[in-house]
Amino acid sequence: MKLHLTLPQSNLIKEAVKVTGSKSESNRILLLQALYPNLEIDNISNSDDAQVMAKGLKIASGVVDIHHAGTAMRFLTAYFASQEGKEVVLTGSQRMTERPIGVLVDALNALGAEITYEKNAGYPPLKIKGKKLTDHKVSLPADISSQYISALLLNAAKLENGLELALVGKITSVPYIKMTLALLTQLKIENSFEGNSIKVFPKKEVKTQTLVVESDWSSASYFYSIAALSEIGSQITLSSYKKNSLQGDSVLSKIYTSFGVETVYQENSIILKKIANPTIENLEWDLANAPDIAQTIAVTCFGLQMSCYLTGLHTLKIKETDRLEALDVELSKLGAAITVTDKTLTLKATTAIHADVAIDTYNDHRMAMAFAPLALKTTIFINNAEVVSKSFPDFWRDMATLGIGVQVQ
Numbered sequence: 001m002k003l004h005l006t007l008p009q010s011n012l013i014k015e016a017v018k019v020t021g022s023k024s025e026s027n028r029i030l031l032l033q034a035l036y037p038n039l040e041i042d043n044i045s046n047s048d049d050a051q052v053m054a055k056g057l058k059i060a061s062g063v064v065d066i067h068h069a070g071t072a073m074r075f076l077t078a079y080f081a082s083q084e085g086k087e088v089v090l091t092g093s094q095r096m097t098e099r100p101i102g103v104l105v106d107a108l109n110a111l112g113a114e115i116t117y118e119k120n121a122g123y124p125p126l127k128i129k130g131k132k133l134t135d136h137k138v139s140l141p142a143d144i145s146s147q148y149i150s151a152l153l154l155n156a157a158k159l160e161n162g163l164e165l166a167l168v169g170k171i172t173s174v175p176y177i178k179m180t181l182a183l184l185t186q187l188k189i190e191n192s193f194e195g196n197s198i199k200v201f202p203k204k205e206v207k208t209q210t211l212v213v214e215s216d217w218s219s220a221s222y223f224y225s226i227a228a229l230s231e232i233g234s235q236i237t238l239s240s241y242k243k244n245s246l247q248g249d250s251v252l253s254k255i256y257t258s259f260g261v262e263t264v265y266q267e268n269s270i271i272l273k274k275i276a277n278p279t280i281e282n283l284e285w286d287l288a289n290a291p292d293i294a295q296t297i298a299v300t301c302f303g304l305q306m307s308c309y310l311t312g313l314h315t316l317k318i319k320e321t322d323r324l325e326a327l328d329v330e331l332s333k334l335g336a337a338i339t340v341t342d343k344t345l346t347l348k349a350t351t352a353i354h355a356d357v358a359i360d361t362y363n364d365h366r367m368a369m370a371f372a373p374l375a376l377k378t379t380i381f382i383n384n385a386e387v388v389s390k391s392f393p394d395f396w397r398d399m400a401t402l403g404i405g406v407q408v409q
């Protein structure tokens with residue numbers, strides 16, 4: 001589906017938008033619910049990734065296909081490896097077979113699991129024969145993806161002796177590890193994270209309770225970008241959010257103050273108010289703790305004709321696509337002066353934004369959504385716009401709600 005996006009007729013429409021639940025929280029809680037069936041979930045994400053996760057957890061043998069969902073791939077690998085009696089081949093999309101998983105497989109096999117590669121060593125598909133894992137100490141590199149660590153931690157309390165991880169190297173995407181531990185703490189599963197050591201203690205049962213998923217902050221980033229690119233005086237209301245979020249991407253409220261966007265927390269909503277022009281000329285930010293908002297921020301800077309220097313982007317090359325390369329190609333089409341390395345992105349202030357460019361999305365939901373806010377500055381086409389369903393199926397409907405012209409070509 002190719003979409004043509006056009007400018008809002010006047011100011012943004014002040015409709016409140018209810019954003020679906022965090023996919024990161026949802027996929028963690030779904031796994032915990034499979035381990036502790038007396039848990040209930042509220043505000044679960046309606047994303048493809050949460051749906052494939054829920055479906056995958058119900059399968060006991062045969063092929064489990066998790067499509068593009070990285071968290072589902074990693075979390076289910078640890079889950080099936082520790083489920084005695086289950087035997088599956090865990091696979092996904094073509095891109096998933098190019099996203100590395102060797103660190104997690106090595107760690108699980110070192111704990112006594114039986115996982116083998118169906119095709120290429122270090123990559124899905126995996127053949128997993130579930131076993132009772134009794135070893136409880138393992139060390140693993142922590143600088144490639146935090147999802148390997150969360151996968152181990154989520155399943156840890158059901159292991160006979162719990163789990164003790166020694167993390168090697170600079171720990172990346174730390175807030176996601178803290179989110180995992182915070183959810184365990186909510187279930188009164190004892191855990192600790194000190195220096196490079198994480199411990200989770202065994203717990204056979206948890207109290208019956210409902211875990212409420214906060215709405216997705218990565219999804220909120222596109223609305224922050226819209227607010228930043230809109231006229232002073234515009235505002236957008238999003239629910240359901242809270243000030244003390246488990247999601248690291250909530251750092252958006254801080255970052256976007258530099259673009260003149262203020263965040264007001266009101267009951268269970270956030271109101272994004274465009275109150276000023278950008279307060280800086282160049283944004284410098286290390287995004288190692290919030291990699292999923294890199295595309296949004298780069299495009300916001302481009303739309304505001306600002307320069308930026310983004311660092312900590314070393315994980316972007318192994319996500320849904322090589323996001324650094326994709327940003328380089330697509331922003332250049334629009335007229336940007338951009339340079340990327342394997343962990344940084346530099347953008348020079350642009351003088352003009354080209355009109356009617358068709359943005360390619362590379363099977364990456366965040367490419368489609370990050371570029372959409374440019375509709376406030378120019379007319380733009382988004383190719384394969386349906387990719388948004390990976391995390392935010394209602395995205396285009398919500399864009400239209402705000403008054404942005406969304407036409408199928």
Ligand SMILES: O=C(O)C1=C[C@@H](OP(=O)(O)O)[C@@H](O)[C@H](O)C1
Nearest residue numbers: 024071145146147173176292315
């Ligand atoms: O644990 C999670 O829910 C996630 C962790 C991050 O991955 P990395 O740790 O691989 O950076 C993030 O990019 C991904 O979208 C979700």
Ligand SMILES: C=C(OP(=O)(O)O)C(=O)O
Nearest residue numbers: 068069070071292319320
């Ligand atoms: C990287 C992402 O997801 P995953 O790794 O779970 O596929 C994302 O949603 O930006």
